[in-house]
Amino acid sequence: MLQSELVPAVAVSGLSKTYAGGLTALRNIDLTINRGEIFALLGPNGAGKTTLINIICGIVTATAGCSARHRTPRFAKECSATCHCGTRRTTR
Secondary structure, eight states, rough: OOGGOOEEEEEEEEEEEEEETHHHHHHHHEEEETTTTOOOOOOOOTTHHHHHHHHHHHSOOOOEEEEEEEEEEETOOOHHHHHHSSSSOOOO
């Protein structure tokens, strides 16, 4: 696929999450995963991997920044229900 044909499936810009107790789980994250890409999110325990996935899936609200799935934007201040458009979150 040519670079000009890449379509973002997930796009995150300036994403941050600070919990009520003051713990900062994410700070200014920028990430684009294009349609058809295989992507792995790796890091040590407590690095913010689950928080990032939960924000992208609409389970957790970001403190700052925005995320979009399949061109449907979600902003940090937006508290509406998540749009089910192909992104899924499961637990073991």
